Amino acid sequence: MTVEIIAVGTEILLGNIVNTNAAYLAEKCAELGLSCYHQDVVGDNEERLMETIRLALTRADIILLSGGLGPTQDDLTKEAAAKVMGKTLYLHEPSKEAIRQFFAERNLEITENNWKQAMVPEGAVVVENPGGTAPGIIIAENGKHVVLMPGPPGELIPMFEKSIMPYLAGLASGVIYSQTVKICGVGESKAESMVEDLVDAQSNPTIATYAKIGEVHLRVTATAPDEKEAKKLVKPMVKELKGRFGNHVYTTDSEVTLEKAVVDLLAANKLTACTVESCTGGMLSARLINVPGVSEVFKSGYVTYSNKSKRKLLGIKKNILMKHGAVSEQIAREMAKTAAALARTDVSVSTTGIAGPDGGTPEKPVGLVYIGCNVCGRVTVKECRFHGSREKIRESTVSAALSLLRECILQYYSEVTFGGKEK
């Protein structure tokens, strides 16, 4: 079956917001095995909206619309879709009640125009919106399915996952099942070449490669009459990928991020950690703190951006700073050592580098970064050379730091185990 994605909103046409809904919906449709040949954006204009929906109906079986379901006169998506499908609107009592409750819970006053959101086309499936007041709507007729969703991603995504995705999966023939193998510490092109033969030979399951900053995700997707069968197809391929990438696979759970994998690894080994950042300036600690429950393992973070703070806060000697410069293997090492002592943690991670755009020299160019990892007194320093903007270099540094920390902990425990050493 084919799908067409239409985002509605003048703010997208003016470039005030990026159309992330289209990317999100497109990715989910690809997962469902639905073919998408067109995406459109149209403003809050009834005539153009109707034209766009009509055209989409000639090209696709399923039309996903987002935006334009708000309470104002400008919000016209529902009205336009109903007109195209020849439906009249009626007041949907459960939606009215949901809106009333939504406002009551927040101690807000309802204005008259809010009831507009409870009007739905006759014969439509009304989909609950736990995050807002505009219900989702599905109008199905003559093998065509027109799906209306609210524009804010905070409302659209939960609604799509809870209600729309199962509906679409029901339309698709058979079941689609995906599993993602997430890899760190291996570059994109190397990872691609390592699975080239599998990709060339793929049919069911398929393998798709997604490069993230400092990570590569391999998504294995199978289609089968039922979920059990689909899982059976995915399993051996995931096993094969785990075999090829070994320890670089940090998870096969789509919900687990690299920072969560690191926090879990720390927790499993009862290790406490601190960060000490120069070029990343707090981004590393901020990313770790994204993980719920991090307070069990993460103790303190230091941002020692200036040389003075490296000296005063960490007690790094002036002569070492002068001799090697702040961006050096030695300073990354000193930072990792002194921070762990100061915070009294088992583990510490340090970053120091030149994020640019200025400050580069022929010997120490923009993008040169040192990352230090201290695991129970054993310090490893990695030299990296990143490319791109100041932002990109700093983000790459954070990912590389998480990846290195994971590697150093695994390494430490494998040696402790095999070498008979004790922590």
Next chain:
Amino acid sequence: MTVEIIAVGTEILLGNIVNTNAAYLAEKCAELGLSCYHQDVVGDNEERLMETIRLALTRADIILLSGGLGPTQDDLTKEAAAKVMGKTLYLHEPSKEAIRQFFAERNLEITENNWKQAMVPEGAVVVENPGGTAPGIIIAENGKHVVLMPGPPGELIPMFEKSIMPYLAGLASGVIYSQTVKICGVGESKAESMVEDLVDAQSNPTIATYAKIGEVHLRVTATAPDEKEAKKLVKPMVKELKGRFGNHVYTTDSEVTLEKAVVDLLAANKLTACTVESCTGGMLSARLINVPGVSEVFKSGYVTYSNKSKRKLLGIKKNILMKHGAVSEQIAREMAKTAAALARTDVSVSTTGIAGPDGGTPEKPVGLVYIGCNVCGRVTVKECRFHGSREKIRESTVSAALSLLRECILQYYSEVTFGGKEK
């Protein structure tokens, strides 16, 4: 004149990449005063591409296409556009030479398919691509302008700014000039109501309101026969807005961010600063460190996420923590006081709050945040209640902290000046 924006690429239809080119081009077209009613995405399929271009030609004067200019067989945008416009392709020698040079400079070998990129439609304007091998192309005929640009933003943006934008400006009648008044510490709806009369009465210049997290931007845009005239129209409106929002206006320079305004204010007053973060976990320091030259004023950052680190690193008494809880006015105050003493800075900013999704109670719900500001010993604590996801609450906290810091510094100096106090 009207414009339609078409992004070409199967990777966008699959949701593998977000269509940021469309947002970029849309924003620039709005600046140029071009009306955009449609954006489309289509894959690398000649038939569908041709259909999409044909349809766009019925709806708009200018068609901006991005993507599909690469050297492979999949890249079909140029071929499709040439067919629609009835043009044949020929080998453009200067483009061939530019491609040869591009490869020579990088010590790369040219493969035969690279010459495909030097083929251009007869009669087209060929636009240099300093960042890559695919030249830009403009086909103009019968009052229609079809513009082809490479897909990678690193090639598209410089090409657009250098060559395409002046071309489009030449098509538009007159000159467009904009200035942005950036405001912090005033909510979106309050800011909108404060300019409602101006927006209602607007003609030339126009006022557009953009809400950012913790900020509101007001863009004043005028059209006139020349730049001088346009600036003359913008100036009194900017003055009016500055009068209405007073100290809440932190800049009228589109390049200046809130963090830069804060860093500049610190530098102008020769103040040094540190951060001490709990719920924001390093995001505040990371944002300050975005500003080049920040090392003059920013000394150290502390991430004291756990109670233990608040005690050990900052020396906050256990009984204060027990009595008030980590998320409290008192702890925000203690954090701001102790951090400034520890880092020996004039100024410090602290954050402590419940970012969620868990950890909220009826007394201290998710979104409750305290921000402390210490300016030369005078500590101000602000209680905030934010809404949304964990991420949104933390980002709102960072913006509010920057805004509060700015306010406290301005307040301090106005009192020092008027009250005759000395720093």
